Amino acid sequence: MSVAAIALLIVGLGLVAWLAARARAAAFAGPGRPRLHSLPGQHGWYVALWTVIPALLFLAGWNELSGNLIYAQVLASPEASSLPDFGMQRQAVLSEAYALASGQTQAAFNPQAHALVPVYARAIAFYNWIGLAVTVLVAFAAGGWAFTRISPQFRARTRVERVVMALLLLASLIAILTTLGIVASLLFESLRFFSMVSPIEFLFGLNWSPQMAIRADQAGSSGAFGAIPLFWGTIFIGAIIAMLVAIPLGLMSAIYLTQYSSARLRSWMKPLLEILAGVPTVVYGYFAALTVAPAVRDLGLTLGIPSSTESALAAGLVMGIMIIPFVSSMADDSLAAVPQAMRDGSLAMGATTSETIRKVLVPAALPGVVGGVLLAVSRAIGETMIVVMAAGLAANLTANPFGSVTTVTTQIVQLLTGDQEFDSPKTLAAFALGLVLFGVTLALNIIALRVVKKYREAYE
Incomplete structure (x- = not known):
């Protein structure tokens, strides 16, 4: 048995x-x-x-x-x-x-x-x-x-409650210890990497070419580990292009659903909008690679701009669509939580609905909206499949949205794919990139939670 x-x-x-x-x-x-x-x-x-x-x-x-x-x-x-x-x-x-x-x-x-x-x-x-x-x-x-x-x-109740409390404590400890284990593994392997490669070169270098030679006499026997192109690609796609799509569309959809739409329409539109958050990222990747990327390339060629089949603009546009529900849901909840008295007072003073939204509701709900934006950014910079399929693998330091760039997560996947030796800078570089990405996303989540907490203290 x-x-x-x-x-x-x-x-x-x-x-x-x-x-x-x-x-x-x-x-x-x-x-x-x-x-x-x-x-x-x-x-x-x-x-x-x-x-x-x-x-x-x-x-x-x-x-x-x-x-x-x-x-x-x-x-x-x-x-x-x-x-x-x-x-x-x-x-x-x-x-x-x-x-x-x-x-x-x-x-x-x-x-x-x-x-x-x-x-x-x-x-x-x-x-x-x-x-x-x-x-x-x-x-x-x-x-x-x-x-x-x-x-x-x-006293069976007391004994059972003690066991339940012990199980809850164990579950909490497992979560905490798992997080500590992840941080420790990243930190340990990153320290090994920084013992081979200077942290200054890694954090401020402009050339990324981690391919290491198998033999000492082979051409290109030392790789370049300047991660600035990767950091820029991550910011360019996830924090600039994607946010330029997600913030206006998410905020405007939240304003419409909370202020203008009927209750029946809202009951249909809000679940349909949030379905976007449940679509697998590989589906977004196929959509970006097969539909958006060719259209972006044709647009660039029409405008006379050097364009690539894989571009930052294609990946950023689709990524922005993917994270619209994150911005929209937080903005929706924030706008709905603004006291009705503030809305009624503005309308009673003679302000129009649009003026009330612009000058009263949005400023009052701004902390919650900012928290949603920061959470969406942390989600966007950790995305991999869309970038792999639509933005490419080239570590280019360019501001051309029609050019090919790559991100930190994409390079981590590339460095750890296949049989790798865990004593070479090429493989260990993935852990250093992961450590930087972990620190950035942790900071964004902490800031978002603090902003949301401040918002809740103000209106609960």
């Missing part, structure tokens, strides 16, 4: 334990009997948690331990005597035999692996049955002990 099947069995035992404990606690309630400290359902949760949690913890530990036991039993078998003494070949044979025995594959390159398949199958079945028996025994023992503690005075 697999680990997943055993886990489902334990969950089923927990359900049975919940029903049994709930019924037992309910039997204590009634006229003339002591009042229960906790509800019957809370007694049920107490017994169910004691049935499930110890068993799952044992199963997780056994899953790690049984692999070593199976490995040792296979090596002790006569069939393993013909294996190489050490090395990659020995490990490859054992891995293929295990994959065949566990059903992960149907073919093996090493003939010796077939002889070990029955040995592996017997060992896996033996230790799986042991794990099943002991796990069920632990579930029954822990659940039975908890079941005997049920009484009218037993």
Whole structure:
């Protein structure tokens, strides 16, 4: 029986334990009997948690331990005597035999692996049955002990709430530790990169060519790691062109939906607008590459401007369309949160609707709008697929929107695609770029949250 099947069995035992404990606690309630400290359902949760949690913890530990036991039993078998003494070949044979025995594959390159398949199958079945028996025994023992503690005075609610609080704390710690792990990995690998490449060259250099030579005597044996073209491409596409599209369209759509449209039209238009946020970015990329990019190139050629098939303008336009819902939703909520008294007071003073919007509503909602814009910018500068498919991979330092540029995220994907050596500046440069991008997006999100918090304090 697999680990997943055993886990489902334990969950089923927990359900049975919940029903049994709930019924037992309910039997204590009634006229003339002591009042229960906790509800019957809370007694049920107490017994169910004691049935499930110890068993799952044992199963997780056994899953790690049984692999070593199976490995040792296979090596002790006569069939393993013909294996190489050490090395990659020995490990490859054992891995293929295990994959065949566990059903992960149907073919093996090493003939010796077939002889070990029955040995592996017997060992896996033996230790799986042991794990099943002991796990069920632990579930029954822990659940039975908890079941005997049920009484009218037993504080099951307090115990269950403590377990829930511990689980919530664990979830919070996992999120925090995951973030710290990401930052630590980026920082560690970036420090390795900066030990090979000067941070001054990386942050202020104007040439990006991370291709490193395989041999010392090969031409171009040292790459150029000036990341200014990448930073400029990211800002040019995500923070300039995309924002020039998203901010006017998003703000004007929010103003129309909150101030001019009927309730029926708003109930249709707002969900349709927010559908844009759910479209996969690869679909936007196809649209940019097949539809927008050729049109932008033809426009540039018509205007007599040097144009490329892949351009910053094409990627920026589509990216701006993609992030319209971010700006529109925040602006919509901000405008709707402005007190009705401010709107009525402006209209009572003789201002028109457009004057009220321009001089009262938009200035009052500006902190929320700015917060939405900053969140949209952080989303835009982290986009990859649209840039790959519509803006190209050339690290050009140009202000021509019809030219080909690239961004930080695109270069990260390119540097880490395929088999790479993690001791060369070319590969480690991806972590340095990721660290810079992480810092920028973190700063933008912090600023946006502070702006939105200030806005909420003013109008809640």
